[in-house]
Amino acid sequence: MTRALLSIDYTFDFVADEGKLTAGTPAQAIATAIFEATRKAYQAGNVIVFCIDRHEENDQYHPESRLFPPHNIAGTKGRDLYGQLGDWYEEVKGDEQVLWLDKRRYSAFAGTGLDLYLRERGVKTVVLTGVLTDICVLHTAIDAYNLGYEIEVVADAVASLDEARHKFALEHMRDVLGAKIVTG
Ligand code: ZN
Numbered sequence: 001m002t003r004a005l006l007s008i009d010y011t012f013d014f015v016a017d018e019g020k021l022t023a024g025t026p027a028q029a030i031a032t033a034i035f036e037a038t039r040k041a042y043q044a045g046n047v048i049v050f051c052i053d054r055h056e057e058n059d060q061y062h063p064e065s066r067l068f069p070p071h072n073i074a075g076t077k078g079r080d081l082y083g084q085l086g087d088w089y090e091e092v093k094g095d096e097q098v099l100w101l102d103k104r105r106y107s108a109f110a111g112t113g114l115d116l117y118l119r120e121r122g123v124k125t126v127v128l129t130g131v132l133t134d135i136c137v138l139h140t141a142i143d144a145y146n147l148g149y150e151i152e153v154v155a156d157a158v159a160s161l162d163e164a165r166h167k168f169a170l171e172h173m174r175d176v177l178g179a180k181i182v183t184g
Contacts, residue, residue, distance in 0.1 A: 008130030013078035051108035106139035
């Protein structure tokens with residue numbers, strides 16, 4: 001297996017109307033595309049890594065506490081995957097091709113074992129999906145670039161708060177990180 005699809009933060013708190021830090025409509029609009037891209041990658045034998053924000057309640061030491069309202073708190077529904085992707089995860093969890101990775105920073109590589117996990121499996125290319133295009137997806141792409149991975153971004157399976165932020169991040173990943181922008 002030389003490819004891994006990273007499924008970033010497609011959770012209730014970031015996507016649902018009642019989510020604590022929701023991107024709302026643009027994030028909900030990719031529900032089918034992110035599910036299809038993930039299922040297709042799984043069927044093709046790719047490693048699937050769910051890279052999911054995990055915060056503690058009232059964590060005064062975490063820099064995001066000054067920037068954002070509390071979100072993706074451990075043990076809450078806010079961390080559940082949203083929509084069809086969540087239903088599908090229930091079917092495949094426990095499979096050795098599928099990993100759930102808790103993260104504490106925007107980047108899925110920051111302070112996690114993700115790089116080792118991917119290297120152990122010979123992964124050379126990471127395929128990015130999820131939200132938000134210009135925050136957790138972009139920061140994960142930057143670390144992937146610095147660690148020497150090839151990067152693909154599934155354009156219709158990433159979303160941000162608005163079109164301008166989404167577009168900026170896609171162009172930055174393409175022009176500055178050498179990412180291949182693909183569609184699901
Ligand atoms: Zn966070």
